[in-house]
Amino acid sequence: MASGEPGVTSRYAAAVAATQDAAFQPTPDDVALVAALRDGDERAFATIVAQLHGPLLRLARLYVPTSAAAEEVVQETWLGVFRGLDRFEARATFRTWVFRIATNRAMTRGRRERRDIPLSALLDPTEGPGGPAVDLERFLAPGEQWAGHWAVPPERWAPDAATHLLAKETRALIAAALESLAPAQRIVMTLRDVEGWSTDEVCAALEITAGNQRVLLHRARSRVRAALEQHLATAGPA
Amino acid sequence: MSSDVTPMAAPTGALAKPDPDACAGVVELVTEYLEGALDAAVRARFEAHLADCDGCDIYLEQMRATIAAAGHVDVERVAPATLDGLIAAYRSARGA
Numbered sequence: 001m002a003s004g005e006p007g008v009t010s011r012y013a014a015a016v017a018a019t020q021d022a023a024f025q026p027t028p029d030d031v032a033l034v035a036a037l038r039d040g041d042e043r044a045f046a047t048i049v050a051q052l053h054g055p056l057l058r059l060a061r062l063y064v065p066t067s068a069a070a071e072e073v074v075q076e077t078w079l080g081v082f083r084g085l086d087r088f089e090a091r092a093t094f095r096t097w098v099f100r101i102a103t104n105r106a107m108t109r110g111r112r113e114r115r116d117i118p119l120s121a122l123l124d125p126t127e128g129p130g131g132p133a134v135d136l137e138r139f140l141a142p143g144e145q146w147a148g149h150w151a152v153p154p155e156r157w158a159p160d161a162a163t164h165l166l167a168k169e170t171r172a173l174i175a176a177a178l179e180s181l182a183p184a185q186r187i188v189m190t191l192r193d194v195e196g197w198s199t200d201e202v203c204a205a206l207e208i209t210a211g212n213q214r215v216l217l218h219r220a221r222s223r224v225r226a227a228l229e230q231h232l233a234t235a236g237p238a
Numbered sequence: 239m240s241s242d243v244t245p246m247a248a249p250t251g252a253l254a255k256p257d258p259d260a261c262a263g264v265v266e267l268v269t270e271y272l273e274g275a276l277d278a279a280v281r282a283r284f285e286a287h288l289a290d291c292d293g294c295d296i297y298l299e300q301m302r303a304t305i306a307a308a309g310h311v312d313v314e315r316v317a318p319a320t321l322d323g324l325i326a327a328y329r330s331a332r333g334a
Contacts, residue, residue: 037332038332039332040328040329040332042325042328042329045324045325045328046321046325049316049321049324049325050315050316050321053314053315053316053320053321054313054314054315054316055313057314058314071320075320075323075324078324078327078328079327079331082327082328082331082332083331085332132262132265132266133265133266133268134262134265134297136262139260139261139262147260148257148260148261148262148263149260149261149262149291149293150261150291150293150294153261153292153293153296153297154293154296154297154300155296156296156299157299157300157303165303165306165307165310166307166310170307171307171310171311171312174304174307174308174311175311175312178308178311189308193305193308193309194308194309194311194313195313196309199273210275214269214270214273214275217269217273218266218268218269218270221269221301221304221305222265222269224304224308225300225301225304228300228303228304228307229300
């Protein structure tokens with residue numbers, strides 16, 4: 001039971017501990033899933049692989065240089081998962097545990113394959129493109145009356161934008177915008193908004209603080225919104 | 239990758255908190271707002287600004303629409319051959 005003393009425990013350790021302490025209650029779904037997997041239930045295994053394989057590939061890409069290497073890391077992860085099932089202690093969600101295994105394997109592989117990159121930098125929110133959420137030229141300049149207020153405000157998306165947002169073309173645009181993000185921004189927005197994970201789970205799985213998670217998510221969402229704005233402005237009403 | 243810490247090029251600089259009374263600050267606070275991470279005083283100013291500013295109201299609405307739309311993006315799927323291989327390995331390790 002490692003409850004650190006306040007002031008001694010770093011914010012990082014506290015953030016991680018908060019998601020995996022003794023008070024963590026596994027969900028009934030997780031309990032059933034792990035029981036099925038221990039039992040050799042192939043359908044349960046196929047389902048969890050189908051759910052997590054894609055996100056795990058994105059995670060692996062943080063640490064290894066090619067998609068082929070990422071694919072190998074994720075396959076090794078699955079082997080590690082079913083060999084380690086009996087050691088799973090349900091102190092975090094099952095998928096968090098899978099992510100931790102993948103992170104360890106990807107880090108080992110990454111170290112072997114390329115020059116040392118400070119690992120702490122990989123999920124550092126200051127890595128990758130930052131910049132304001134909205135081009136500063138769209139706000140009134142300092143010194144002017146109403147400085148910092150909109151000069152070119154966003155225009156309301158048409159009432160049918162909701163349907164537009166679901167169009168295949170728009171989904172492809174969002175996917176492309178996600179691809180163009182820095183890898184750390186991409187994995188956070190993928191887990192939160194594409195896969196629908198909670199903040200706590202993303203922080204635990206990636207071992208980052210809630211604050212860093214928010215910065216990465218903010219940059220990612222801001223960029224994707226900007227891409228959509230441009231797209232909807234040029235596409236016009238359906 | 240540079241080892242220098244690049245300051246965030248936010249209008250207010252790296253450490254200063256964005257100003258919830260200015261539109262340029264609202265767009266930087268919107269994620270903290272949606273995450274429920276703003277303290278009560280800042281949240282109140284943020285909401286007061288929004289009530290009075292169409293541009294920021296639209297911006298927040300677009301951010302919500304963006305998040306909702308991201309939930310419909312097609313996710314990367316495991317290749318059928320890979321899945322078959324993994325199931326075979328699982329069967330020999332755990333199966334009856």
